[in-house]
Amino acid sequence: DGGITQSPKYLFRKEGQNVTLSCEQNLNHDAMYWYRQDPGQGLRLIYYSQIVNDFQKGDIAEGYSVSREKKESFPLTVTSAQKNPTAFYLCASRSIGGWNIQYFGAGTRLSVL
């Protein structure tokens, strides 16, 4: 069953805590993306990676970190420096070449305790 799997579906963060959101894909896609979505709004790009061991900051990278050690995986860490982390986080991937059509996971909803 091919696709993008995000886990967990719901996550709660305590003040001062770092939390990591998982994103795994078995579509053999080269590029992966992390977006943040606030209620009633569009998607804002946090980080993206077009190849293993390389990634670029998006528009709102402050307070977040990523790694890309494997093609299939692109975890996002929300650090304690992110003062307003409550949001819906979406991971996406696409194959390099052709049209830039992105495939999305089901999302992780992060809340602050």
Add this chain to the structure above:
Amino acid sequence: SQQGEEDPQALSIQEGENATMNCSYKTSINNLQWYRQNSGRGLVHLILIRSNEREKHSGRLRVTLDTSKKSSSLLITASRAADTASYFCATDAGETSGSRLTFGEGTQLTVNP
């Protein structure tokens, strides 16, 4: 920053009616895409229109693109209750933008049975 702006922000219609959503953008694009998002879920790609195309159809969807006005519209004909979702336009400025998609803030469509 978000390039795309969509209007209306919310649209409520009766089943069987047509729904039209508009998207405006600011910079040159390689292509423009429309995505759908059911509440609390990830986005699903609907249709892509290239910068040299003016109109494209897919089932009950019709997309137009006017690059001189930097605008696009999505028409859903003979709407169904199952079409209730948020619809986002996304612009792709090509490799010069790092192969990023820039999303609008979306139109929330409600189709009443």
